[in-house]
Amino acid sequence: MSNFGVINHNVSAINTYRTLGKTNRGLNKNLERLSSGLRINRAADDAAGLAVSEKMRGQISGLDQAVRNAEDGISMIQTGEGVMDTAHSILQRMRKLAVQAANDNYTTYDRHRLQKEVDELIDEMDRIGQYTEFNTKKLLNGDALGKANSLDKKVMTADVVGIAASADYSVTVVQAGQAANVHGTTVFQDSNGDALADLRDLGMTGDVELHIQVDGMTRSVELNELDNINDVIRKINQKNLGVQAGIHTYNGNDYLTITSRHSGSKFNISFGNDPDGVAIALGLFGGNEDSTDSIIPAIPNDPAALWNRFSSGTDTIISVVNITDQRLFPTIPPGIANESIVNSDVQSYRVLGRFVSNSDIFTEKELSVAYTQVTNAAGNMSMIIDETRTSQLRDSSLLKGVNFNIDEDLDYGTEDLTNTNLVGAA
Numbered sequence: 001m002s003n004f005g006v007i008n009h010n011v012s013a014i015n016t017y018r019t020l021g022k023t024n025r026g027l028n029k030n031l032e033r034l035s036s037g038l039r040i041n042r043a044a045d046d047a048a049g050l051a052v053s054e055k056m057r058g059q060i061s062g063l064d065q066a067v068r069n070a071e072d073g074i075s076m077i078q079t080g081e082g083v084m085d086t087a088h089s090i091l092q093r094m095r096k097l098a099v100q101a102a103n104d105n106y107t108t109y110d111r112h113r114l115q116k117e118v119d120e121l122i123d124e125m126d127r128i129g130q131y132t133e134f135n136t137k138k139l140l141n142g143d144a145l146g147k148a149n150s151l152d153k154k155v156m157t158a159d160v161v162g163i164a165a166s167a168d169y170s171v172t173v174v175q176a177g178q179a180a181n182v183h184g185t186t187v188f189q190d191s192n193g194d195a196l197a198d199l200r201d202l203g204m205t206g207d208v209e210l211h212i213q214v215d216g217m218t219r220s221v222e223l224n225e226l227d228n229i230n231d232v233i234r235k236i237n238q239k240n241l242g243v244q245a246g247i248h249t250y251n252g253n254d255y256l257t258i259t260s261r262h263s264g265s266k267f268n269i270s271f272g273n274d275p276d277g278v279a280i281a282l283g284l285f286g287g288n289e290d291s292t293d294s295i296i297p298a299i300p301n302d303p304a305a306l307w308n309r310f311s312s313g314t315d316t317i318i319s320v321v322n323i324t325d326q327r328l329f330p331t332i333p334p335g336i337a338n339e340s341i342v343n344s345d346v347q348s349y350r351v352l353g354r355f356v357s358n359s360d361i362f363t364e365k366e367l368s369v370a371y372t373q374v375t376n377a378a379g380n381m382s383m384i385i386d387e388t389r390t391s392q393l394r395d396s397s398l399l400k401g402v403n404f405n406i407d408e409d410l411d412y413g414t415e416d417l418t419n420t421n422l423v424g425a426a
Helices: 011-036 045-103 108-131 227-239 278-282 289-293 387-396
Strands: 155-161 170-175 179-183 207-214 217-225 243-250 255-263 316-322 351-357 371-375 382-386 401-405
Touching: 045 108, 170 243, 207 227, 207 278, 217 227, 227 243, 227 255, 316 401, 351 371
Parallel strands: none
Antiparallel strands: 155 401, 170 316, 179 255, 207 217, 243 255, 316 351, 371 382
8 A cells, every 4th residue: 555645734823924924024114113213214115205205305404504504604704703803992992092192292202102002903903814714714814705616727716806796607718828938049158268158258248237028127137247057047036027047958058048937928028128238148039139030949959949039928818608597697698508618609698708818817807808719711710809798798797806817837948947056046
């Protein structure tokens, strides 16, 4: 007789176990809600409700941070207000001393004593203005008047110097201005047999003057016939004339190079009437009729001397875009809504125009004339005044009271510029 398998089961027990498991899961969910205080702890609880609650949670978090920001601002204002109370007390004391000094019973000595206290109070006012800060940010020295930041690394700062319209701007440097460079072509070497390379070898005798003209001002550098190239460089740099002198060495020969410390055509270099002929002797052709051959390379066959004898400073060009809602400025005409707002000259309310400065600072004057870029039949590009945008910009006063400071593109064109033994040494 064959054996049959036996199946053991208990339907009542299985149903009881299933019901118990369901009850435990419900109990765990209720305990989770009680412990967290949240009705929705995961998407499985309520997917739509979770999406709504997360959005509201983000809004609440932002509002909480806004409250903290406002509290920080209040703290900063209270710090400044406390210092201003001290400043007011100082001013009141100074006024009292001024009235007291008007007393005819006081002698000159007495008034000198009063003046000494006034001087000390003035110094204290200056100290308060200079060192009052909140979170390392100066409050009373003018730095907090107005600042702007830019993603373009060449836009250093934007200073609000007057009443400016409230708006957001995008500033792009289209062309960074370059500095003017004058490269001497005369080699400093011994030519009179005294084993010294000095100005006597260039025909100079006694005391002579080198005239350097920058930004419309001519200043003189006193030189002597015994000066070598290092002495000439040191004396030029010590004068703080707005130029940087240095040495370029090629094939063992030393050449003098002079570069403006600022970019732009405003800071071009010339040498006045060169009364003692020093500029001519040094091979500096920037300010004389000899500059007509300035297209000739400074040092023939020198691959490192890429500059010419006289290189003019180039102007800086920026593009300014208004990225604030157009409705705030109805004088700017509407344009293409999806236009690229960087480096674009397409007619649009957003692009205020391109602006040109002969230095590295765009003041209200430079920001009041808008330019546009055009290309002629020969393919050459140039900047011309955009009369329409200039008129609209002046009517809107958008950029009034704003100064842009642009990072300069300076290349001093000298290898030994950082060598303090040669350049600017005392």
